[in-house]
Amino acid sequence: MIRETVTARSAIEALRAGVPSRHAVSQLGTTQHTIKDDFQAALESVGAGRATEPLVISADFGNGKSHLLEYSQDMAERDQFVTSYNVVSPEMPLGSGHVVLKAVAEAARAPGRTGKAIREVATDLDANPAALAGLRHWAEKADIHDRFRALLHLYEEFRADEELRAQILEDFEGKPLGKTIIRQKLKEIGQAAAYDLASPRNPLLAHDRIRVLAQFFRVCGCKGIVVFFDELERMARFSKRQRIGGYEEIGWWRDIAKTDGAGILPVFAMTTGFVEENVTGNRQDELQFASSGFDVSDDGQPHYGRLGIELLKADPAKLERPTPEQEEEVRYRIKAIYEQAYGVTVRLLSTPATDANRSIRWKIRRWITEWDFMRYDPSYIPQVEGEDIAFSNLEISDAELERDNNDS
Structure with missing residues (x-):
């Protein structure tokens, strides 16, 4: 054949x-020219190191939303972005930052490569020592945990230790490297006291890891990472606790996308009616994040939940029939x-x-x-005859949702 x-x-x-x-996308293209143009403009902004607003796409069921996302993913890869397509589900609820990180890393595709994205592009670093030095310089200035500065230092120093380097890349993807090993390796290069490895629980480091991944991709010749989150409407079946966590996660992605030089572009897609039924009406989830008149919470962190709610409430790009x-x-x-x-x-x-x-x-x-x-x-x-299928609206309990072992 x-x-x-x-x-x-x-x-x-x-x-x-x-x-x-x-295969279908490459031969059919898309009729959604306005959304295509908006996406292209966002790619150009991120590629140039500028801040941008995430894209939110809304469509009636069966009107080509997933096809458009596949088309957009192909566009981004042709423009030299790493991409990651993820579907909200009990296995990937947005309420767990660490689970989201691992899903994003697992699904990441590097342009023109096969296999694990970070391992594929990492081979380019060995031939460009200045790029790795640039990544370490970014880490020194960035508001990330000292752990990642230590890991990048070790990655640079132990060029011949392929096993250690692979473990460091796995750490960036969400499989933590033990502190004992990190301290031992730092001691070997006389840097035992150079970094503070005391860290919060692993989920709180997930966002730092995503930022490191994006910068890693950039210094390896890519323009950044585009992350697609499809079927947000599935959050409707999650408990209130999980929905709140989901809005907070969306808010973080919005906040980081609007940071100059982040190299991150999130794209959220949902069916029409999700916001009206869950955010602003019926359940009125937005009331959980009623504005207090301040942009940060008592602990100094942005109100990510409110940022997420406001993003979804803003006028989404609606697929045209x-x-x-x-x-x-x-x-x-x-x-x-x-x-x-x-x-x-x-x-x-x-x-x-x-x-x-x-x-x-x-x-x-x-x-x-x-x-x-x-x-x-x-x-x-x-x-040919057919009939519509009614989907279950029963709530999925927290116990049925994915909970990573590193979440505690």
């Missing part, structure tokens, strides 16, 4: 399942992919009036199902 056929079949099967696919002309263009493109995938010629059937208000995902799956029948009987005119 030739490569083009395999690629076409992969695209069709992804479209049939309603999941994002690089494709025009009939755009829909027909998409249909012809998918037809061409289908014919290449299976080596057949298929017909375009008239669109039933009942499909007028259906989502583009629904229509794509209908077209593919019709062509499946035609492959076996070209004269057959299928009658």
Whole structure:
């Protein structure tokens, strides 16, 4: 089977399942030109070291949100950004910073590379000692824990110790290197008293690790990291405690994105109605973060929860429904992919009036199902029926949500 056929079949099967696919994205593109332009502008700002506001995208279910995110991820990688796509779920609730860190690191993709992003780009550092020195200089000035300055110092000094260097990279990804080992290695280079390794609980270091990761990627030749958080609406099934933690996490990402030189661009995506049903109405989660008139809390930390709420309440970028002309263009493109995938010629059937208000995902799956029948009987005119699926709104208890062992 030739490569083009395999690629076409992969695209069709992804479209049939309603999941994002690089193969489908590369051949279909996007009709969301306004959001595309806004995203490109944000990439340029982050790449130039400027602060920017995170992107928030809203769409009705099945109208191409995940496809747009896959398209945007491909855009970012072509522009030399590391990217990470993550779906909010019981396994990745936004309420745990350390779980978020590990998910972001695990899903990170480096442009033009395969495998673990940080390990792939780290190979470029050995040939550029000045870049690592620049990273250490950033760490000296940045408001991060001394632990990470120590780790970067060790990474620079122990060039021949591949095992230690791998452990340091794992620490940045959320698998902490023991303090005993760090102290021992510092002692070997006469720096035992140079760094304060007394640290808070691991979740409180998660955000520092994300900042270090972003800067690590930058000195390795990338422009920063773009992190996609999809399906925020799943937070609606979490407990109040977890939702509050989620808003606080969103607020931190907003705050760091608006920091010059951070090299971090978060993109949040949700279905239409999440804010009205959970943030401003019904549950009124925003009341948990009623403004006190100050920008920081009593412990000197920003009110991240309020920052997150305000970001979601602001006017999100709304996916536009494709025009009939755009829909027909998409249909012809998918037809061409289908014919290449299976080596057949298929017909375009008239669109039933009942499909007028259906989502583009629904229509794509209908077209593919019709062509499946035609492959076996070209004269057959299928009658495809479907029904909407109601999703459970039952609350997920805290015990069912992911809780990393390092969270305590």
